[in-house]
Amino acid sequence: MSGTAVFARKEVREILRTWRIWVLPGILLFFAFTGPVLAKFTPEIVGALAGDQLGGIKIPTPTYLDAYAQWIKNLSQIGLFALIIIYGSIVSAESKTGTAVLVLTKPVSRTAFIIAKATVHSAFLALLVVTGTLVTWGLTAAVFREAPGSALWSSALVWLVFGILFIALMTLLSVLISSAAGAAGAGLAAYALMSIASIWKPLGTYSPAALAAQPAALAAGKDAAVLWPVLTSILLAAALVVFAALAFRRKDL
Numbered sequence: 065m066s067g068t069a070v071f072a073r074k075e076v077r078e079i080l081r082t083w084r085i086w087v088l089p090g091i092l093l094f095f096a097f098t099g100p101v102l103a104k105f106t107p108e109i110v111g112a113l114a115g116d117q118l119g120g121i122k123i124p125t126p127t128y129l130d131a132y133a134q135w136i137k138n139l140s141q142i143g144l145f146a147l148i149i150i151y152g153s154i155v156s157a158e159s160k161t162g163t164a165v166l167v168l169t170k171p172v173s174r175t176a177f178i179i180a181k182a183t184v185h186s187a188f189l190a191l192l193v194v195t196g197t198l199v200t201w202g203l204t205a206a207v208f209r210e211a212p213g214s215a216l217w218s219s220a221l222v223w224l225v226f227g228i229l230f231i232a233l234m235t236l237l238s239v240l241i242s243s244a245a246g247a248a249g250a251g252l253a254a255y256a257l258m259s260i261a262s263i264w265k266p267l268g269t270y271s272p273a274a275l276a277a278q279p280a281a282l283a284a285g286k287d288a289a290v291l292w293p294v295l296t297s298i299l300l301a302a303a304l305v306v307f308a309a310l311a312f313r314r315k316d317l
Contacts, residue, residue, distance in 0.1 A: 071180035079188055084150070089192055091146050095138035096196035100131040100203040129285050131204040132216045135197070136283040139223050140276070144255065147189070147227060151234035152248030154181055155312065159242070178309040182235050186228045193224045219282035222290050225297050226275040230255070232301035236308040239315060272297040 079085055103126050155178070197220040205211035233254060237247040261273040268274050274293035281288045 068176040068180050068183075071176055072184050075180055075184040079184070084188075088143075088146055088150055088189075092139070092143055092192050092196045093199065095135065095143065096199035097203065099134040099138060099200055100207045103130040103134045104207045106130075126208075128204050128208040128211050129215065129283070131200065131208065131211075132219065132283040133280065135200045135216070136219045136223060136279045139193070139196075139220070139227075140279060144227065144230065145252065147230060148234060148251035148255065149248045151185065151231060151238070152246075152251065153238060153244035154185065154231075154235055155238035155308075156242050156244060156247065159315070174313045175309040178235060178239070178305060178312050182232055182305045182308070186231050189227050189231060190224055193220055193227065196220075215283055215285045218290075219279040222275060222282060222294060223279040225294050226272070226279070229272055229275075229297045229301045229304075232304040232308070236304045236311065239308050239311045269293075270296060272300055 107124075107126060197216060201211055201213060201216055204216075230251065234247065234251050237250050238244075241247040241250060255276070258273040259276045261271070262268040262276045268277070269289065270292040272293060274290070275297055278288045278290055278293060282290070
């Protein structure tokens, strides 16, 4: 068995036996279970709590697209912020505790160490997003009596590419920055910069920055050209993992 496969098994066991199996899954599944219900009853809740302040303004009747938009909004905001914070220590935690040194005394290269981490946690995120999207889809069908799948799945899968890009980024930042808080802060800053960069049309059309806004447009049933942003995001994610592996090979443990 290759070093990457050996370490990948170790990463899977670590996910299953530590807090990682509860925090991000708990956050995403909470949003998946509550999003469609909130989308359906938000007008009634707002009307009951603030009806007098609305001045007769009528809130539009919600549709299944509102449930989809709620799911993608939660992924793009709280879900992504949680991912950045959680993975701020994806490498540095094991470097500090000495686990990395123990693992690397076995036939596992530093490159395999980084690749296994990025691959396993990307697969973990994919599993969570697919599960949450299935839950959202099913509950939306139950609550709204209709739930065409194309808008939901296209937006969720495009966001997943964006999420995997940030796992690759956090892997690199966790190698370069020993502080989990510092790496998380840098990750949040990168997200803010990408959101701002998406305003400029060339970057908002062809670069990964476009994925900061395009999933929401897809969830709303709008057309969005995502081929180039998805391709450039995948290429950038691969490059970030390569840079992380090169930096980790030069790092003193």
